[in-house]
Amino acid sequence: MKASAFAYARATSVANALEMLTTYGERAKVLSGGQSLLPAMNLRLVAPELIVDIGELTELRGVAVKGEVLTIGALTRHADLLKSREVAAHAPLLKDAVAHIAHPAIRNRGTIGGSLAHADPASELPACMLTLGATIIARGPGGERRIAANEFFVGIYETALTPQELLVAVELPVTPKNSTHFFHEFARRHGDYAIVGLAAQASIRDGRFADLRLGFFAVGDRPLLAESASKLVDVAITPAVLIEAASALDDELDPLEDQQATPAMRRHLAKVLLARCVSLLLARPDLGAGAPA
Amino acid sequence: MTSERENPQTLSALDRPNSYIGKTVPRPNLDRLMQGRGLYVSDIELPRMAHAVFLRSPHAHARIVGIETSAAKQMPGVIAVVSGRELSTVVTPWVGVLSHLKGLKSAPQSAIAVDRVCWQGEAVAAVVAASRAQAEDAAEHVLVKYEELHAVTDMRTALDPATPVIHASLGDNLAFERIHDAGAVDLAFAESDEVVEAEFVFGRHTGVTLEPRAVVADWNAAEARLTIYQGTQAPHMVQNIAALHLCLKESQVRVVCKDVGGSFGIKVHIYADEMATYALSKLLRRPVKFVADRVESFNTDIHARDHRCKGKIGVKRDGTIMAFEIDDLTGIGPYSMYPRTSAIEANQVVNLVGGPYVTGNYRARARVVFQNKNVMCQYRAVGHPIACSVTEGLVDLAAMKIAMDPVEIRRRNLIADDAYPCASPSGLRFERLSHHAALAKLVQMMDYDALRAEQAALRVKNIHRGIGIASFIEVTNPSAAFYGVGGAKISSQDGVAVRLDAQGSVICQTSITEQGQGSESLTAQIVGSVLGVSMDRVRVMLGDTDNTPYGGGTWASRGAGIGGEAALQATKVLRKNVLDVASAILQSVPGELDIVNNAVVNVVDGAPRIDLSELARIVYFRPDTLPPGVQPELMATRHFVPREYPFAFTNGVQASWLELDLDTGFVKLLKHWVVEDCGTIINPQLVDEQIRGGVVQGLGAALFEKCVYDERGQLTNANMADYLVPMSGEMPDIDVGHVVSPTLESELGAKGAGEAGTAGAAAAVTNAVNDALRPFGTIITEIPLTPQVILTALRRI
């Protein structure tokens, strides 16, 4: 469980990091919080020739609000997000989500940029990006690129980033005042990756959803912004409507099998989450008991 | 969390002023460990020390066609690349059998596989290099050509004629079979009003120690002596076996065992890679370190509990249990583990089923089969969780069938507290147990009736909670009946030497070992109390075959009961010797003097007569001033082994209170209670910690832990992300209560407490889940109780 030999460089600036990434391409790996990269290296699942440590690029760390946009630097730690007043005020969903990521020791090191670039389909933050309509900002040899979250995640551990690019920040529209959210995941133990999770943002008018965005995770090879949510918008929700939405959701899911759950179980739990989410957001306990079949 | 206990009955030598017995005192080794000054094997660095890495088989069963090492040998830092055949010139193979387990057979096992690998993870070559990283780099360049063989993985078909035999020389895949028949089972079932059957399935799991297995072997060619630094529970056993297979005399092997980061039975065995490390040191004439990494720990640390057990119970409508019958099947991997064998677990299941209950009608069969998976052997509470889950599961099923409360059916069938001594249907002898007192105490601690009322009230609100009860017995303080009688050179006696130093402090050497249980603490408590000195004056040394008396070590819940008694007896002798000298110095008689608080005092008025430091000064530096003919002996040694009973049985009962989410299959543990009876309690905190830690391992088995193999014999979750150990976030508060029935085998009266928690926890949880499931017409008799298992049982997926 020792990584194979590698060279190490601490980037002195974004430009310096990009220079090295351009030279080494796929043979280099960016080191951010190291919470996913180092275990993989120690298990010899990856063996980069060069590690580009971006840990000292303080310009990549921090949360700022400008107008209607919340900008989060790639190097912002999970623990920073949890403590940030800006996040609590303008993206409260994110705060709830981060509390489910691993344990304090890992949250103290792991970063949002690392989590998004790593693109584990069971991760909380990628789904939140979809739900919140984030824009991911990457810088590469050709300059800056702005990538919509729904185009960023392309497969298991796969993103739209090229090996020469550095994820530098994400931008989120600040959550509207009358908006509300739901975050829940099923995990075997506190801090484990989710078996299935849901990050939802909604606005509610007269007991109905005026808007509903459902970002599911661990239901496929990438996070899913469920289109079936539309079945629940601008209608009076009855058990029958919920069942219909659940069955539409079922068609959108493409869950994987792993140690904790079969695809069938993931489908079932996603529907349970949907019901609980709708029930909780609309304050309708009658909708929450049991999963719609 | 609360802890309730009654005052232990005090005993003469212990019932002294300032006694530490029955008191929670801090462990003397805490500061050392908390300040990072412990000495674990990984901390040991010796001059010229090299690092061994084992190349392990990716196949469950394969012929080794060829091993190409030349490229690896050219890699930086590499000292040697050694195959099994090369190493076999240094270390001889072994066979893990014991003669008292009649018919047990196994095949010769080598330190590194020769010609054939029999499980995924078996070592095929060792790479020795200047650093672990270099050895791992080089290991990637060792090319092994395998020819895959059929892997026998399913224990249910291992004995089928169509299944290939793993070791041709053995004739079949049956390692061991035991049949037991007591009373009149058929008649009893015929006379029962109800007969209930179920198959209980247990997930194969392992005891994940914080510190992995680790060894530094240092062959000193000039002295012709091997020093082994190893985290082991049984240093003298390691000494004996290393000597035997390296063709040395025991006097040529020293085993040093400093701090150990958890063992749980994992570190009481002889592992092939550890033997290989000793042999590599001898071969290369230099110190060699091997520290298992987490992946190889999962693949090579013994696994346990892979059982499928069919059970049957007969019951009268009045609740009388008429008979138990079981048919147990277990797969142990390709070899019986050395030297304790892999038949003990199944043997224990046969021994223990039905143990708490009166009925004498009991029939059992246990079959132990070979398969191409990692080896299985003894892990904390060997066989107990299986026997307890089967017994208590059957008792609850019977109660359900006749609509009787689970507490009530136990009250009607547990052996009466005044019926001792008596024996179990499997022939185990009980000196004194306290099932009814323990159950009564449990019912009161958990407020059983109120809990039942709460459960009923919540059901109406669609909240489904369950209560599960499990009575148990636990084997502790084993005599030679465990291993010695079967021919194993595993000592069942332990020894303690105590001596007064020149300033009146005590140096104590004991043959029991410390892996976190508090052996050091309890020994110091006993020595301090019996001698009459404060604990800070007692220094306890353990884990060194050159410097401690000969003994078994710490396993099978024996350290306190056996090693503690040896400490008590040795200290009594030292005390007498000190008082003899004191009476000579003071011109008094021994009967008029006592030792209290580090000084010799008058018995009558407690007046101090002479400090121990002054006495020691006279003895060591001015013996010329002593009366003629007085030869002080300020060192004493005593050994102890129980002789009357082969085992000191303990008993207890556990309860679980949990909530089941019907939509998700998740179980939330709300509370857990244990009442147990380990006889004299030396240190209440240590006992409660043992119970709680044991319960947590049992809860891990109940809900989380399982080594998942695929049909080709590949372990698919050999990492801490996929193999789920129980973590604090999911653990309930665990309340512990005690009943105290000291054993009369020893003056100390202590029985063991190390495994009671693990013995009954899973049974209590399973019973509670089934209690919660009661309205839904389904029963689950499989652990771990994962959401997948529960949702499937509820037909939700």
Ligand SMILES: Cc1cc2nc3c(=O)[nH]c(=O)nc-3n(C[C@H](O)[C@H](O)[C@H](O)COP(=O)(O)OP(=O)(O)OC[C@H]3O[C@@H](n4cnc5c(N)ncnc54)[C@H](O)[C@@H]3O)c2cc1C
């Ligand atoms: C025990 C444990 C439990 C965990 N549980 C969870 C969990 O429940 N949920 C969860 O979401 N995560 C979990 N994680 C992962 C954790 O959140 C990581 O922090 C995160 O996935 C990666 O962030 P990092 O900063 O550590 O990235 P690193 O490990 O440093 O990097 C991860 C990958 O992203 C690339 N990368 C990093 N930064 C950039 C960048 N700016 N631009 C381009 N590429 C980049 C790296 O090259 C690497 O390939 C867990 C980790 C551990 C060890």
